[in-house]
Every structure is written in structure tokens, then in C-alpha cells.
Amino acid sequence: MNHSKIRLKPLLMSSVVYFAFIPTAYSGQDELMELSVEDLLNVEVISVAKKAKSLNDSPAAIFVITQDDIKRIGATSVPEALRLAPGLDVARIDSNKWAITARGFNGRFANKLLVLIDGRNAYTRAFSGVYWENQDVMLEDVERIEVIRGPGATMWGANAVNGVINIITKHSADTQGGLLVAGGGTEEQGFGAFRYGGKINADTTARAYVKGFKRDENTLKIGGEAGDDWDKVQGGFRMDSQFTAQDSLTVQGDAYRSEINQNSTFPQFSAPYIKNFNETIDTFGGNLLARHNHTFSSTSDYSLQVYYDFYQRDEAFIKESRHVIDIDFQHRFSLLGWNDIVWGAAYRYNHDNFQTGTITEINPSSRNDQLFSTFMQDELTLIDDTLWLTLGSKFEYNDYSGFEAQPTARLMWAPHQQHRLWGAVSRAVRTPSRLEHNATILQKTIPAQPPFIPAINAIFTGNEQFDSEEVISYELGYRTTFIDNVSIDITAFYNKYKKLRTGVDSQPILPTTPTGAAKVLITSENRLSGQTYGFEIAAVWQMLDWWRWDANYSLLKTEYDQQVASDQLGLSPQQRVSLRSAILPWENIELDVLFRYVDTNTAASAFGTAVIKDYVSMDIRLAWQPIKDIELSLVGQNLLAKKHFEYRQEMLATDTEIDRGMYGKLTWHF
Numbered sequence: 001m002n003h004s005k006i007r008l009k010p011l012l013m014s015s016v017v018y019f020a021f022i023p024t025a026y027s028g029q030d031e032l033m034e035l036s037v038e039d040l041l042n043v044e045v046i047s048v049a050k051k052a053k054s055l056n057d058s059p060a061a062i063f064v065i066t067q068d069d070i071k072r073i074g075a076t077s078v079p080e081a082l083r084l085a086p087g088l089d090v091a092r093i094d095s096n097k098w099a100i101t102a103r104g105f106n107g108r109f110a111n112k113l114l115v116l117i118d119g120r121n122a123y124t125r126a127f128s129g130v131y132w133e134n135q136d137v138m139l140e141d142v143e144r145i146e147v148i149r150g151p152g153a154t155m156w157g158a159n160a161v162n163g164v165i166n167i168i169t170k171h172s173a174d175t176q177g178g179l180l181v182a183g184g185g186t187e188e189q190g191f192g193a194f195r196y197g198g199k200i201n202a203d204t205t206a207r208a209y210v211k212g213f214k215r216d217e218n219t220l221k222i223g224g225e226a227g228d229d230w231d232k233v234q235g236g237f238r239m240d241s242q243f244t245a246q247d248s249l250t251v252q253g254d255a256y257r258s259e260i261n262q263n264s265t266f267p268q269f270s271a272p273y274i275k276n277f278n279e280t281i282d283t284f285g286g287n288l289l290a291r292h293n294h295t296f297s298s299t300s301d302y303s304l305q306v307y308y309d310f311y312q313r314d315e316a317f318i319k320e321s322r323h324v325i326d327i328d329f330q331h332r333f334s335l336l337g338w339n340d341i342v343w344g345a346a347y348r349y350n351h352d353n354f355q356t357g358t359i360t361e362i363n364p365s366s367r368n369d370q371l372f373s374t375f376m377q378d379e380l381t382l383i384d385d386t387l388w389l390t391l392g393s394k395f396e397y398n399d400y401s402g403f404e405a406q407p408t409a410r411l412m413w414a415p416h417q418q419h420r421l422w423g424a425v426s427r428a429v430r431t432p433s434r435l436e437h438n439a440t441i442l443q444k445t446i447p448a449q450p451p452f453i454p455a456i457n458a459i460f461t462g463n464e465q466f467d468s469e470e471v472i473s474y475e476l477g478y479r480t481t482f483i484d485n486v487s488i489d490i491t492a493f494y495n496k497y498k499k500l501r502t503g504v505d506s507q508p509i510l511p512t513t514p515t516g517a518a519k520v521l522i523t524s525e526n527r528l529s530g531q532t533y534g535f536e537i538a539a540v541w542q543m544l545d546w547w548r549w550d551a552n553y554s555l556l557k558t559e560y561d562q563q564v565a566s567d568q569l570g571l572s573p574q575q576r577v578s579l580r581s582a583i584l585p586w587e588n589i590e591l592d593v594l595f596r597y598v599d600t601n602t603a604a605s606a607f608g609t610a611v612i613k614d615y616v617s618m619d620i621r622l623a624w625q626p627i628k629d630i631e632l633s634l635v636g637q638n639l640l641a642k643k644h645f646e647y648r649q650e651m652l653a654t655d656t657e658i659d660r661g662m663y664g665k666l667t668w669h670f
Contacts (some may be wrong), residue, residue: 047146047166049377049390050155050342051332059390059410059422060152061087061477061491063538065145067170072582072592074621074635074665075139076188076213078167079132083596084580086552087149087491087536088163089572091598091647094228094656095187095215096260098132099647102149102163103495104532104558106572108649112430112469114152114160117167118252119328120289120307123159125350125369126320128433133260134285134311136234138193138209140179140667143170149536150493151473153406153428154392157346157373161428161471162495169252172197172205172240178670181211185663187637189214204241210234219643220263221655227278228656232258248293255286264316265654266359266442269457269517273445276654277316285311299334317651318362319355324348342392343376352434359442367434369399377408388412400432401468420479429468436501436524438462443522455517456508466524472496485542492535499526530560550580573599573614590623590633603648603655610655615644629669637661 044052048060055062063085075081079098083090089106091099101110111128114121115135122135145167152164175197184190190213197207210233217229236254243249260281268275289307296302305328312321330344348371354362377392393407408426415421435441441460448455477491506521534555541549554576577597584590601612618640623633638644643657 045146046168047148047152047164048155049379050330050344051340056420056479057388057412057414059388059412059424059477061149061475061489061493061536063087063147063149065147067140067142067144070139070142070145072590072621072623073580073594074592074619074633074637076191076663078135078137078139078145081139081142081145082147082165083578083594084550084552085147085149086538086576086578087554088147089556089576092658093647093649094226094262094658095218096133096228096230096262097649099649100130100132101572102147103493103534104162104556104572106647108647108651111159111433112161113163113165114156115165115167116156118169118289119291119305120287120309121324121326121348124311124322125352126318126322126434128159128430128436131311131313133230133232133258134256134283136211136232136256137167137169137254138195138211138236140181140193141169141175141195141207141209143168143174149491150424150475151406151408151426151428151471154375154377154394154408154426157371157375157394158396158398158404158406158429158431158468161430161469169238172207172238175207176205178668180668180670181665183663183665185635185661187216187218187659187661188663189216191663200239200241203243204239206237206239208235208237216659216661217261218656218659221645221657226654226656227261227263230258230260232256246295250291250293251289253286253288255284257284258282260315262315263654263656266316266651267445267457269442269445271447271455273447273455279316281313281315283311283313283315285309296333299340300332302329302331304329316358318357318360321353323351339378339380341376341378343374345374347372354434361440362434362438363440364438367438371399372397386414398431400437401429404429404431404468418481420477422475422477424473424475426473426475427470428473429470431468432466436462436466437464445517448517454511456520457517458505458520458522460503460522460524463524466501467499467526469500469526470498487540489538490535492533494531494533496529496531498529500528500530501526502528528560528562530558532556532558546584548582550578550582552576552578571602571604573601573612575599588625590621592621594619598646601647603645604650610648612645612647615646616640617644631667633665633667635663635665 045055045058045062045064046052048058048062065081065084069084070081079090079100082088087102089101093099093108097108099106099108099110101113105112109127109129115130122130148164152160156164179195181193193211195207195209199205212233214231215229218226220226234256238252241249263278265276287307287309291305293303307326309324326348328346332342334340350369353366373396375394379388379390382389390410393405396404406428410424412422439462443458443460446456474494479489481487501524503522504525509519511518534557537553539551543549556572556574579595581593596617598615600614603610603612617638619637621633621635623631625631638658638660643659645655645657648655
């Protein structure tokens with residue numbers, strides 16, 4: 001290794017990206033670390049157009065987090081890695097729950113962000129969002145995470161309203177040999193993973209892994225232990241075969257089981273009207289995916305993907321099991337030499353089953369629903385190497401809101417090799433969830449005020465007439481490397497929403513007995529409209545050969561066209577800042593420091609609102625590689641304060657603060 005040249009993988013503007021083909025995990029990483037800031041603009045991404053395309057020529061706000069980034073910030077979960085992306089609101093609720101969204105409307109049940117793992121949709125119809133504690137991968141096997149801010153519905157369908165997160169794992173040919181990971185500390189009490197990859201025959205490679213962890217509990221805001229510790233075990237495999245020169249096949253799957261502890265505070269129908277208790281959530285699930293790719297020529301190919309996904313959760317709030325079968329076909333071809341067309345069709349089948357929870361009832365308890373979709377997108381080259389126009393639309397039919405059309409138009413202009421300007425106009429929808437149509441949930445109880453005022457139960461009731469939420473999004477972006485060793489990516493956006501969910505209260509229904517409670521029914525209606533606007537900046541400065549800085553800034557403004565109760569909305573801070581320093585002082589030493597600033601926010605729930613004070617956090621990772629295949633690292637997280645508050649879950653009154661932590665880690669490749 002050259003001592004005078006840093007081997008840091010630059011996190012470019014809207015991304016740090018992973019090279020398309022690498023012979024081994026280490027040698028490929030070294031090659032990528034030698035790339036200049038300008039070179040990284042030409043690395044391919046797939047999430048914008050469902051095809052390999054230069055990041056620099058992608059007319060969207062895209063940011064890529066690579067394997068090296070995940071390792072160097074000491075992330076132990078996908079949500080921790082996502083903190084690197086500008087425009088994402090990543091808030092930790094407690095040890096095992098997260099609130100994650102793009103460009104506003106955050107919450108535990110955030111519903112405007114689509115998440116994919118190797119082409120498998122992690123979305124659940126239960127609340128139109130993601131159970132982040134269910135979604136896990138072996139982080140050492142992640143090739144990259146592509147993050148799109150802004151609508152991606154034309155390519156990926158409903159619920160890709162404010163963004164898309166696409167987690168892509170490595171080809172099994174790039175994970176040959178063994179890998180052992182072990183560590184532990186104060187909050188990450190113990191974790192470990194083992195993966196082994198090998199060749200089945202000359203055309204087929206495979207790997208299998210198993211991982212697990214035990215995480216400690218945090219601290220309640222009012223003092224005392226939060227009771228949110230949890231553990232999880234997960235295993236899986238992946239097999240890749242190039243069985244002809246034109247055909248490849250991927251088969252992969254995962255299975256997990258987890259015990260999640262949480263401190264729950266729920267309302268009750270009768271005195272004392274509120275109950276606080278500790279519970280253990282038992283959750284397990286798995287998935288199996290197969291994908292066949294066929295290449296006709298350099299300008300034409302198709303893929304056929306089928307997957308099955310299953311999970312079950314057993315908690316006081318809701319007991320649910322869900323089965324999903326998804327079939328997806330996609331075809332790409334060129335026509336007339338100046339346009340590139342991608343089209344496809346998909347079918348998804350959902351079967352769920354709910355049991356009555358402490359405060360929740362679903363009627364009917366079991367339901368089958370289907371989704372049919374097709375899309376087409378055409379990229380037209382108007383002026384060679386200078387001007388491109390992309391037009392397309394997604395067409396869907398679902399059993400909740402019927403037919404949906406989600407078009408987009410994107411324009412990219414390259415007036416100079418070092419400058420890119422792009423603009424986009426898109427329509428996207430967030431389709432109704434199962435709970436919004438069929439749930440009855442006790443939200444809160446107001447105690448009686450004798451002698452004349454009875455207790456009042458506020459009850460959310462599903463509404464089968466509730467329709468899709470809609471957005472028209474306008475985006476404008478600029479990328480440049482006009483200064484040597486510096487890259488800048490700026491995106492401005494304006495989103496106009498209509499038919500947003502709001503709760504409409506009925507007239508009180510008086511009790512039938514002297515000791516009974518009155519009822520107020522809260523029904524979901526599409527009565528709210530509003531807008532969000534702001535901008536995002538991502539910059540990289542290679543200050544010295546051995547020292548790099550990455551800086552991100554996001555500004556978000558949210559306005560509504562009418563007054564609305566804050567507990568009905570997901571909330572996000574106006575400003576977020578991150579600053580990352582990456583240093584390689586010696587050949588076998590790495591030092592990374594990550595600062596994050598999060599602006600003041602408001603946490604809302606049915607029990608009222610709480611102010612989340614702005615905070616600054618700092619993570620530090622120091623790593624030493626005594627020999628080529630062994631690395632020892634020490635990571636400190638949230639070091640600037642003993643604890644801090646990030647978010648409150650919508651259905652709970654208990655606020656948990658995130659504790660400072662430290663852990664050590666051993667990584668051995670063999």
C-alpha cells in the first residue's frame with residue numbers, strides 16, 4: 001500500500017458508489033479507494049431507471065452508501081448506515097424501533113418511503129410502511145445502498161412518494177471464502193456473524209451466513225430503565241449461476257427470529273384509563289427469492305423475478321401474520337438508436353390474519369388483496385452527450401383505492417463535462433393501509449369529571465372510503481466537480497400534497513349507564529392538503545491524499561392549508577447537518593469521526609406532544625489491521641452526551657432516550 005495516498009472510498013456528492021465488478025472483497029475495495037472524486041461520478045447505479053446508468057447522468061436526487069462507508073462509520077444496522085444520506089430523517093425511538101422517512105412526515109409508522117432489499121419489497125400493507133426491526137441483512141455482504149429522495153413511483157410503484165431505499169447485496173462470487181465477525185460493548189452487548197462462500201461448479205457460486213446480536217436497554221426520559229433490550233438471530237443464503245452466456249439465475253433467502261422488549265403505555269376503556277407495562281414481542285419471518293436474467297444484446301435484456309415473504313408479530317397492540325407472493329417481469333430494449341425503453345408488469349398477492357389486541361380490533365380479521373401493475377419509461381437522447389428527456393408512467397390497480405396512474409418527466413442537460421443540470425415533475429400516490437380501512441383502535445381516554453361529565457373514549461375507526469394520498473413533486477438539481485478534489489450536489493424541491501389523511505371526530509355518543517363512558521369516533525378522511533419545500537446539499541472535499549471531508553445539509557419546510565391536530569401527522573425537523581472526517585494516518589490505521597446536528601422537532605402522539613430539543617452527536621471509529629485479513633476496531637457512539645431524546649412513537653406515551661455506547665469488533669477474512 002502507498003503511504004502517501006489515502007485509501008478512502010470517497011463518498012461522492014450524492015453518493016459513494018461501489019464498482020460494478022470486483023474479483024475479491026479486498027482487492028476490489030482497494031481499486032475503488034484509488035478512484036478520484038470525478039471518477040466516481042461515472043460509477044453505475046440502477047434505482048433511478050431500473051437499469052445500470054452512470055450516477056452523473058441520472059436525473060434524480062440519488063445518494064449511494066457503500067460497504068466501505070458502512071464499515072468505516074461503525075454501523076451495526078441499516079438505519080445507522082442511512083444517517084449518511086442527505087434528505088433522510090433517521091430518528092431512533094428506542095433500542096429496537098426507528099422512525100425513517102425522506103422529506104418529511106416521519107414516524108414509527110411513516111408511510112411515504114419505499115424500501116427494497118435485492119428487489120424484494122419490504123413494505124407492509126398493514127400500515128403502508130416498514131417494520132425496520134424486521135429488515136436486516138449481513139452488513140458485510142452489502143454492496144451498496146442507493147437512496148433516492150423524491151418520487152420513484154414510475155419505476156417502483158405506489159408508496160414511493162418521498163423516496164426509495166434500495167439495499168443491494170454482493171454477488172456470491174464476490175464473497176468467496178470465510179468471514180467471522182465478533183464483538184460487544186456497553187449497548188451492543190454482544191454480536192457475531194459467520195459467512196462462508198464457495199464454488200458449486202465452474203458457473204455457480206454460493207454463500208451462506210448466520211448472525212445474531214443482543215442489545216441493551218436504554219433510559220426512560222423520566223428516569224429508570226426503558227426495558228427495550230432485544231435479541232435476534234438470522235440466517236440466509238445466496239446462489240448465483242451464469243448457466244449460459246446469455247442467462248443468469250439468482251436464488252436467495254433469509255429467515256429470522258427475534259424477541260423484542262418494550263415499555264408500553266396504552267389507554268384503557270375504564271379506570272385508571274391508562275396502563276403501563278413491559279412486554280416481549282415475539283416476531284419471526286423469512287423470504288425466498290429467485291431471479292432470472294436473459295441478455296439478447298448490449299441494448300436488450302429481460303428479467304423475471306418471483307419472491308415469497310412471510311412474517312408474524314405477537315404484541316399487545318396488534319397480532320399479525322402476513323404472506324406475500326410477488327411476480328415481476330421487466331424488459332429493456334433500444335429503438336431507432338436514440339431512445340432506450342424499459343417496460344414491465346407485476347402481480348402481488350397479500351394474505352393477512354389479525355387477532356384482537358389490547359386496544360385494537362381488525363374487521364374482517366383476515367383479508368386477501370391483489371395488486372396488478374405495469375409501467376413504461378423511455379429515455380430519449382435529444383442531443384448526443386448533452387441533452388436527455390425521460391418520460392414514463394406506472395399504472396396500478398389495487399383492492400383498496402382502485403386504479404392509479406403515476407407519471408414522471410425528467411430532463412438532464414450536460415453543458416460541460418463537469419456540470420450536470422436536471423429537473424423533474426412527478427405524480428405519486430400513497431395507497432390506503434389495512435388499518436386505515438378496517439381497524440378500530442382506542443387512541444385515548446379522558447377521565448370522568450364527576451358529577452356531570454363522564455369519561456370519554458376517543459376511538460379511531462377505519463373507513464373503507466379512505467382514498468390514496470397524492471403528491472405532485474417538482475425537483476431541480478445541479479452536480480459539479482469544477483474545483484479539483486471537490487464535488488457538490490444540490491437539489492431543490494417543492495411537493496404539493498392533497499387528500500392527506502386527517503381524523504374527523506364524530507359527535508360524542510353518550511353512555512347508556514351512569515358509570516359508562518361516552519365515545520368519540522375518529523374517522524380517517526382525505527381532507528388535508530399542504531406542501532413541503534426545501535433543498536439538500538452534499539459535498540466532498542479531498543483535502544489531502546490521506547484526509548477527506550464529507551458534508552451534508554438539508555432544509556425542510558412543511559405547511560398545511562388548514563389547522564390540524566399534531567398527533568395526526570408525522571413530523572420532521574427543519575434542518576439536519578452531518579460532517580464526516582476520514583483519515584488514514586498510517587497504512588494499517590483508519591480513523592473516522594461523524595458529527596450530526598438535528599434541529600428542534602416536535603414528537604406527537606395520542607397522549608400529547610413533546611418538544612425534542614436540537615442535539616449534536618458524535619461517533620468515532622478507530623481501526624487497526626495488524627495483518628492483511630484481520631481487523632480490530634473500537635467504536636464510540638453518541639459520545640457528546642450521556643443520553644439524548646430523538647423521537648416518540650405515535651401510539652405510546654413513554655419517551656426513551658438513547659444512551660451513549662461503545663463497542664469493540666474483530667473481523668477475520670479467511
